[in-house]
Amino acid sequence: MARRFPVRLDIARGKVEMTHGGGGRAGAQLVEEIFFRHFGNAELAKAADQAQLSIAGGRIAVSTDSHVVSPLFFPGGDIGTLAVNGTVNDVAMAGAQPLWLTAGFILEEGFPLADLDRIAASMARAAAEAGVEIVTGDTKVVDRGKADGVFITTSGIGVIPEGVSLGAARIQAGDAIIVSGSMGDHGMAILSRRESIDFDSPVESDCAPLNGLVGVMLAVAPNLHALRDPTRGGLAAVLNELAHDSGTGMLIDEQAIPVSETVHAACELLGLDPVNIANEGKLVAFCPAAEADRLVAAMRTHPRGRDAAVIGHVTPGQAGLVRMRTRFGGERVVDWLNGEQLPRIC
């Protein structure tokens, strides 16, 4: 049988062309020689309309995120690592073990194939680290000027262990609020590369899969109430959402929030607050106060939880309000970030 693609893709010098999106042979070749090559697994290689997977009965967690980060490559990662971890983590925040990912690519005409190849390699590495397989996907091409290089939407499926039930509804007054590590690294790494802001610093994105850490946490605290990864909008957004959704108040201690010196300095430079800056490898946990110390101790044994700390607690009354005792000794509301200051960090 004749080979379908006699001439290999010129990945080193080629660019995405409209032809790659027209439903013809060129698109099939792009998918095979870049995505199948990197993601390679039996299910994907079937090149079917869908993946067909065997699953045990029970509860599953399903999540999706579209990734539009700019720039595409940043210190500590790229849109590929982000696309995998961003969804792996949302699945893990249900206490689930993520198993499978899907990936939808929207490519802008003219995008260098070498960059796409590099991004696919990052996705493959991130998937391997998280222990998930990219089992099906889709690729579209839009005219130049109708996208921004590449957008990647991933969806993830994970299995929730028997007995685990996490969610805002379980948060209650008295719960300890725990973060797994320093706040703001991802967002600041992105900002340091933004054209109109750029500064030099050693700050790198914390982009990483959290399912391993969650496994460790569930082992010592199966009665965990809720998990959430403080991504877009940072810690402040997550606390506000959960305070609202759980009908509780929250009080956190600025002093207790881990923030690296560099992120702190960059925040001073830009007039930003670390609680508003995105993370991609951190989580916030809510658990009964009595279990907090044991949980933090366990988290600190895992590389992704080394700087875990209790940062506050859930209060009765003042439902939906998040307050902070400032490092200076005063008190203030912690609000969502207002306005559009930090677009396209994920």
Next chain:
Amino acid sequence: MARRFPVRLDIARGKVEMTHGGGGRAGAQLVEEIFFRHFGNAELAKAADQAQLSIAGGRIAVSTDSHVVSPLFFPGGDIGTLAVNGTVNDVAMAGAQPLWLTAGFILEEGFPLADLDRIAASMARAAAEAGVEIVTGDTKVVDRGKADGVFITTSGIGVIPEGVSLGAARIQAGDAIIVSGSMGDHGMAILSRRESIDFDSPVESDCAPLNGLVGVMLAVAPNLHALRDPTRGGLAAVLNELAHDSGTGMLIDEQAIPVSETVHAACELLGLDPVNIANEGKLVAFCPAAEADRLVAAMRTHPRGRDAAVIGHVTPGQAGLVRMRTRFGGERVVDWLNGEQLPRIC
């Protein structure tokens, strides 16, 4: 507790602003007042990072598609109906019953909220028709000029009934090739609205969910070998893919392929072939020849299969080659569409 969003979104006159994507209150409001309002279901309303769903053990089908169709609104549907049906159908092509969808939105700054609302309403209607729930999602905003209005990536999960096993690998020489109805309606409806082509015609997209029809088919032909929806690239692309993946040849009869008079005429006008034009509510089925008539008869009882017809059969040898006996009495190869003629139809 204070309402989070005291002033309602101005859907009639408002536009998407960068603020809606920054991870702040504005984005939460957009999601709540447009997406939750239309898609409303208990799981989505939790506004969690993920949906948590109960599933029976067995085999599931998982699929994803990014939708970048231009124009966004076209005769017979819009990007919303397409985004739902495009994924519902890919799940259904495994013989699975689709249950849940996820939806990732990439919005271009300046996109009218009224259009977004209309698209969300279409999605809700399409989901209801297909019997699926949109259980989780994500929304991103990019600067004007970095997208094209809205892109929607959906993923779907469905459960494959016990004993059903569909796939290219099961296709074998002698199989009948069946299509469920007329070819080319969707792609031609899109083309009729393209700025540089525009013509008037009554052709409408066939965009529709196929899971109902698949259910009917499995009931009479549980031994079905394979299903595929001939979307981008049309019938020609699907047959070429499957001939390649199954290592068979195929021979179809031009005369037997249902094509509406209008699509036929439009193809003449544009120099296109209906076998290369996309469909979004049609399927191609492969089954043992002996079962073909019974299957077609059953299909014709379903509104989505009224024009079902056997169009050819699978041949031994000439693996990967698709041939057509032309209406004129000659024979030719049916190839993928070459080049970029029909971008962004889905």
Next chain:
Amino acid sequence: MKYVDEFRSETLARDLAATIAREADPGRSYAIMEFCGGHTHAIFRYGVQDLMPGNVSFVHGPGCPVCVLPIPRLDNAIEIAERHKAILLTYGDMMRVPASKRRSLLKAKAGGADVRMVYSVADALKVARANPERQVVFFAIGFETTTPPTAVALLTAEREGLANFSVFCNHVLTPSAMQQILDVPGQSIAIDAFLGPSHVSSVIGSAPYERFARDFHKPVVIAGFEPLDVMYSALMAIRQLNEGRAEVENQYTRVVTREGNLKAQAMVAEVFELRDSFEWRGLGAVPGSALRLRERFRAFDAETRFALTPSTGTDVKGCECPAILRGQKKPLDCKLFGTVCTPDNPVGSCMVSSEGACAAYWSYRRHQAGEHMPAEDEAFGEEAVA
């Protein structure tokens, strides 16, 4: 970080709070207007008010450059971007400030206008160099702190002959605003003392404030921007008031001198000249309160380069920004606060910048609002906004 962390010490704050509590005369109250939005921000961000005795209160002044820009000027900026299709560059906070007809630069951008945020006017020059075929306009706003960088940019543009670059100048002067607040004929002023601008003073020096202390007999303390600076400056003001003094004192000596940055002043003088009068949001027309480009820089003046339509846009009825900017009302006195007016949908300019009193209140103190906040089931339609 040096010169930052040591001025945020919690221990010292606690001690200073005790000293203030001891020295503040329980038999009177102390209304201290922090002129600058930077101070407003620090007070809220660090919860400084919490550390003050009940009879010492901060009154938020007009020193937020975003807050004081009147609607007609903003309308003109939008016009430059929309009608004249220029690339309009501005500092971030301006994007959401409400203009006429519920417009804003952000909405203009969403509508297709090429409006971009810059961190520095130096970046504006870069954009102009990179887009020689486009008109590139820097929407200059701010007090004496942002004015010298604009002057440098204009001198650079002149030297380079950067013909597509121009400045839409809205630079304003702090002393004139202070004058306006103090000089309300027939009214007694409810402000006992001022915290003077820190960074503005680092440019113009402390001398320009001496006449206010003298003429209006109000203590002025030039105060640093860190929370301890604010607390200690408040203490200095309380001491002046207790002692019946009314002088300009300088708490921020590590940066501010009596004469200021003479080189920066010279560059400003070379490029700009006084306008006869300028409209301030809240304060109305204030004579000699703003700058415009000198004749020599006419070619770089967006006001002459583009035919701009005089706008008659006015503030939304019900918005108390004017009174708040004069120190006569507090954000919670505004009926729109937190109901139709939030940082996501600001009605007035004070709800935009984190230096604006309303935004600061919203972000950091709104739990004190009590019954002012709308209940879950109240409906607030857009009709509430004129």
Next chain:
Amino acid sequence: MKYVDEFRSETLARDLAATIAREADPGRSYAIMEFCGGHTHAIFRYGVQDLMPGNVSFVHGPGCPVCVLPIPRLDNAIEIAERHKAILLTYGDMMRVPASKRRSLLKAKAGGADVRMVYSVADALKVARANPERQVVFFAIGFETTTPPTAVALLTAEREGLANFSVFCNHVLTPSAMQQILDVPGQSIAIDAFLGPSHVSSVIGSAPYERFARDFHKPVVIAGFEPLDVMYSALMAIRQLNEGRAEVENQYTRVVTREGNLKAQAMVAEVFELRDSFEWRGLGAVPGSALRLRERFRAFDAETRFALTPSTGTDVKGCECPAILRGQKKPLDCKLFGTVCTPDNPVGSCMVSSEGACAAYWSYRRHQAGEHMPAEDEAFGEEAVA
């Protein structure tokens, strides 16, 4: 559809095939060159060759406007879009035609050039009207069929004073090409008869082909584009050959007359004049074979409006397009066919348009290629392409 379906009747095709089989002399062979790509397309699309007896074969001629455009002209088109930053508009097939250094308009577009497909030159005028600040260039290619629409567009542009519009003219003439194929000094021609152009003839009439029939003693049958037209025209040619005649016969009388469309001819004559010589891919420089804009339309001539660099780009070594376009080789004679040269990665122009012989072979007949097709395990690197 009227005038379509009845010319595609399978029954009639079978009958005509039998007639041809009966009339074709088994003692000889009939090599019939279909001059036009449109005929080539119909022959492949409908499988007409399958219906012919073994001794009647179609030879594919140079009548594909996409195929014959030489690389240097294409290089110039790319230059107009890339270096001169014009909006370049062209008919779809041109997008993938290989230029120098493996470039194409499609790749130029992917690299940021503003290249757009149009269905009609009328759309090009619309683009020019909608973008008055941009240079808008129509990349005109084609034979006498596409030339009259270009003439109409230029007359319209002149009337409207559409100053930003121009045409990069590459219109060529079929009779000169036919002349070139027949007039190979010292070589005998392996072509027995011609199917003459259908749509070209509808414009220029059948008269221009009379001298070929006369001078070279080759039958010419002006043939319609539907498959029955082609079959019946082949029969007409076979009959002429059997009878020793060499005339111009017109099968396509429903559209073609001896004199053609006089109004269209007049408009073409008003706008264009003959070039002394023009380079054809495959045929080399052919005297008097192409048109250029007359002096009166100089303002709309892209060749004078833009300074274009003479290109020395040549066809890729190994590509047999030139011989194929002359009817001397078949696609399967090319070593690159289906290996390095496919419609997705065309090496030569004949692999691009569905009217190109190689593309038609690839799309419709490649199963006949047998051992010419690469095996699954053969490696084909880019190094195979010079």
Next chain:
Amino acid sequence: MCLAVPAEVVSLDLETQTAVVALGQVKKQISIALLESVTVGDFVLVHVGFALNRISPEEAARTLQLMAEAGLLGEEEAA
């Protein structure tokens, strides 16, 4: 490129020299600037948005007739 299709003229705008033509239910606006005269009901040959020529119904019928006659010879053969 050389694609041309026969279509029926369903309306005319002599001012703008355009016509709407129909192929079955598909309608498209084209230019008639290249034709001397055209009336509603005429069939024209449409190429890149222009009518290149009118189609003669009589000649079309004659051609079909000729082809049918030629085919008869073959039919006999085949029979």
Next chain:
Amino acid sequence: MCLAVPAEVVSLDLETQTAVVALGQVKKQISIALLESVTVGDFVLVHVGFALNRISPEEAARTLQLMAEAGLLGEEEAA
């Protein structure tokens, strides 16, 4: 808007009137066009990408000293 931060000058380019300043490990290029003189090791107040002024170490120390002394009065009180 009125944000200004103290940063240390770590390198100078007098030709372009720019300096690189550091806040801890964060480095940023700024303009020094508004300063009469500046040397590496100076701390400057950075506002919208320009150094507005130098920071006097002696005065900073003196202010901290004054505040500490004032605080002592309170500390006694609190004790």
